Amino acid sequence: MKIAVVGKGGSGKTSVSGVLARSFARSGHNVIGLDCDTNPNLGLSLGVGDLETERLLSLRDQIDEGEQQHAHTWDDILDAYGTDAPDGVRLTVVNRIDNPEPD
Amino acid sequence: MSAEQLLSSVPESDTVIVADLEAGIGTLTRLPEASVDSTLVIVEPTPRSIDVGQRAVLVATERKQGHITIVANKVATHEDEERIRTAFGEHPVVTVPLDPVVVAADRQGASPVDVDPNALAISAIGGLVPVLIETTDT
Numbered sequence: 001m002k003i004a005v006v007g008k009g010g011s012g013k014t015s016v017s018g019v020l021a022r023s024f025a026r027s028g029h030n031v032i033g034l035d036c037d038t039n040p041n042l043g044l045s046l047g048v049g050d051l052e053t054e055r056l057l058s059l060r061d062q063i064d065e066g067e068q069q070h071a072h073t074w075d076d077i078l079d080a081y082g083t084d085a086p087d088g089v090r091l092t093v094v095n096r097i098d099n100p101e102p103d
Numbered sequence: 104m105s106a107e108q109l110l111s112s113v114p115e116s117d118t119v120i121v122a123d124l125e126a127g128i129g130t131l132t133r134l135p136e137a138s139v140d141s142t143l144v145i146v147e148p149t150p151r152s153i154d155v156g157q158r159a160v161l162v163a164t165e166r167k168q169g170h171i172t173i174v175a176n177k178v179a180t181h182e183d184e185e186r187i188r189t190a191f192g193e194h195p196v197v198t199v200p201l202d203p204v205v206v207a208a209d210r211q212g213a214s215p216v217d218v219d220p221n222a223l224a225i226s227a228i229g230g231l232v233p234v235l236i237e238t239t240d241t
Contacts, residue, residue, distance in 0.1 A: 001120070001235070001236075001239050002110065002113060002120045002138070002140050002141070002169075003119070003120065003122065003139060003140065003141045003142075003143060003235060004110070004124055004130075004131065004134070004138075004139040004141070004142045004143070004163075004168060004169075005121065005122060005123050005124060005143045005145060006124050006130075006131050006142060006143070006144055006145070006159045007126070007144060007146060007152065007155065007156060007159065007174075007176075008126060008127065008146075008147075008152045008155035008156070009126030009127065010126075010147070010152075011146060011147045011152050011155075011156075011176060011177075012145055012147060012199075012205070013123060013124075013126065013145040014123050015205050015209065015215060016143070016145050016174055016176060016199065016228055017121050017122075017123035018123075018214055018215070019214070019215055019216055019228040019229070020121055020143075020228055021119075021121040022214065022216045023216075023229040023231070023232050024119045024121070024232055026229075029117075029118075030117065030118040030119065031119045031120075032118055032119070032120045032121070033121050033123070034106075034110070034120055034121065034123065035123050036106035036110070036122055036123060036124045036130055037123050037124065037125050038125045038126070039126070042123045044212045045208075045215070047213060047214030047216065047217045049213075050212050074109070074112065074113055086214070086216075086217070087216075094105070094106045
């Protein structure tokens with residue numbers, strides 16, 4: 001099941017995403033949290049903490065700067081650019097753009 | 104690989120993928136048709152948030168992005184809830200109350216689930232699980 005979570009910045013989109021992912025996991029589902037936001041903070045809402053969230057963002061930056069190779073398959077991306085969050089949720093950060101479009 | 108390419112190419116499976124898209128409707132407008140099974144539109148009771156939410160509903164409907172559910176978030180009064188229900192007509196609305204636990208978690212950089220798993224907002228968001236399972240064909 002693929003669920004897209006959308007809304008204006010500040011609407012609480014990321015908090016809802018994080019809690020929803022943890023809720024699915026607690027009810028026995030395999031869950032992947034996909035952070036597609038230009039200001040990626042899903043890691044915090046999932047409970048992986050500041051340091052791990054920053055580590056994932058640094059990995060994305062290295063890809064953008066060409067220091068790391070892009071992963072080409074879904075499994076590669078989960079392996080290379082993901083981390084384990086509480087309740088068994090797997091978190092992956094998809095992109096980081098320094099100049100996001102306005103809402 | 105962009106968020107749009109990734110979401111549209113993920114193989115169907117029993118795994119639940121919760122994709123936190125960019126603020127606004129940019130990713131939604133670029134997402135290929137029928138890339139997801141369900142779209143959750145998060146709306147707080149402010150005119151700008153409702154406006155962005157209504158545009159998201161239009162795009163998600165036009166591009167067949169699955170079942171649409173509105174989350175009326177940070178709801179403090181009955182009027183807040185009614186404003187959002189009125190704005191979204193026939194779409195199902197799940198209400199999440201304004202909750203100091205979520206505010207505290209945000210300040211701490213923590214998950215609200217770890218701050219207080221029994222908070223009202225957590226229970227309300229957890230209530231989305233059966234709704235999404237029921238309305239999604241998987």
